[in-house]
Amino acid sequence: MEKKMRTDQEMDSTALTDTAKMIVADDKGLLAIDESTPTCNRRFAEIGIPQTLENRRAYREWIIKTPGLGEFISGMILYDETIRQHDADGYPFIKIIADEGIIPGIKVDTGAKELAGHPGEKITEGLDGLRDRLREYSGMGARFAKWRAVIAMGQGIPGSACIEANAQALARYAALCQEAGLVPVVEAEVLMDGVHTLGQCRETTTAVLHAVFNQLYMQGVCLEGIILKPNMVVPGLICPQKATTDEVADATVECFLRVVPAAVPGIAFLSGGQSGELASARLNAMQVRFAGKMPWGLSFSFARAIQQPALAIWHGEQANVPAAQQALYHRAQCNHAARRGLYAREMEWAIA
Ligand code: 13P
Numbered sequence: 001m002e003k004k005m006r007t008d009q010e011m012d013s014t015a016l017t018d019t020a021k022m023i024v025a026d027d028k029g030l031l032a033i034d035e036s037t038p039t040c041n042r043r044f045a046e047i048g049i050p051q052t053l054e055n056r057r058a059y060r061e062w063i064i065k066t067p068g069l070g071e072f073i074s075g076m077i078l079y080d081e082t083i084r085q086h087d088a089d090g091y092p093f094i095k096i097i098a099d100e101g102i103i104p105g106i107k108v109d110t111g112a113k114e115l116a117g118h119p120g121e122k123i124t125e126g127l128d129g130l131r132d133r134l135r136e137y138s139g140m141g142a143r144f145a146k147w148r149a150v151i152a153m154g155q156g157i158p159g160s161a162c163i164e165a166n167a168q169a170l171a172r173y174a175a176l177c178q179e180a181g182l183v184p185v186v187e188a189e190v191l192m193d194g195v196h197t198l199g200q201c202r203e204t205t206t207a208v209l210h211a212v213f214n215q216l217y218m219q220g221v222c223l224e225g226i227i228l229k230p231n232m233v234v235p236g237l238i239c240p241q242k243a244t245t246d247e248v249a250d251a252t253v254e255c256f257l258r259v260v261p262a263a264v265p266g267i268a269f270l271s272g273g274q275s276g277e278l279a280s281a282r283l284n285a286m287q288v289r290f291a292g293k294m295p296w297g298l299s300f301s302f303a304r305a306i307q308q309p310a311l312a313i314w315h316g317e318q319a320n321v322p323a324a325q326q327a328l329y330h331r332a333q334c335n336h337a338a339r340r341g342l343y344a345r346e347m348e349w350a351i352a
Contacts, residue, residue, distance in 0.1 A: 016225030024266030024297030034107035171215035194236035249285035262295035271305030
């Protein structure tokens with residue numbers, strides 16, 4: 001039978017779709033090591049690691065070189081400083097990652113700034129010159145990108161100005177990424193800080209995701225070629241009414257089932273400051289309780305929930321690298337198990 005030639009555009013969207021599917025394939029997930037320099041320095045300062053360029057490079061080097069990470073991690077999100085760096089022998093980080101079978105990605109927003117006229121709310125910047133930066137990153141070997149919108153909860157916030165401005169920026173970013181052949185990871189984070197209840201987080205997350213998908217539609221973004229990176233639906237950190245793991249799982253997935261189109265290949269959570277164990281347990285509960293009922297892959301794209309224990313063990317000392325790598329590998333393994341609904345507390349005792 002004669003095969004029809006595909007147009008360039010169709011081939012491009014096929015490549016995007018393939019990459020997006022690969023990101024969530026085989027129960028793997030993303031490891032975000034894309035902290036900006038100030039954020040990475042802040043994490044170092046909290047535990048007394050000197051905040052130097054060389055320490056940031058050394059930190060990323062041992063993470064990237066953790067033996068066997070590719071068993072559980074499909075892609076890594078890098079930061080502009082990191083994507084240009086090399087290991088101690090001069091081999092480019094991005095090549096080391098690709099050689100391990102891990103897809104390299106890049107954070108491309110330039111941070112969340114105060115939203116003028118809206119105290120306590122933020123707008124993510126970075127659209128100016130983005131087309132050129134995406135072209136450069138793509139030339140370096142990146143295959144996906146990330147942009148994070150931040151939504152704070154509190155008295156009278158978020159307002160629609162903040163939600164709409166961030167949703168539109170996310171959609172414009174996503175369209176530019178797809179034009180450049182990069183899969184956009186669309187990150188909309190409703191922050192955990194505050195007294196809000198589980199129900200209020202669910203309501204806000206629903207409103208934010210509705211706005212985001214509306215804007216993605218308006219900007220002509222191909223949903224088959226994106227990954228959504230949302231928060232889990234959880235009560236605020238100082239809300240007196242705590243939620244069980246199952247309550248979080250139900251509130252989160254029920255929200256997504258109503259708002260996230262089935263065309264989206266994958267949803268990869270941010271951890272948002274939850275402990276590694278809690279993040280794994282909640283992801284696991286979602287897989288168990290909604291097995292066979294979700295049209296998209298439900299995965300992870302954690303920074304702190306994978307890195308934090310390993311960073312503390314490393315503490316800036318070369319001698320601690322093997323133990324730190326073991327801790328990193330362990331958290332990646334736990335999240336891979338959680339994707340299969342096979343995570344259990346006993347896995348934590350094994351490492352202890
Ligand atoms: P956390 O998992 O630490 O919330 O970070 C997620 C993130 O957006 C980094 O890309």
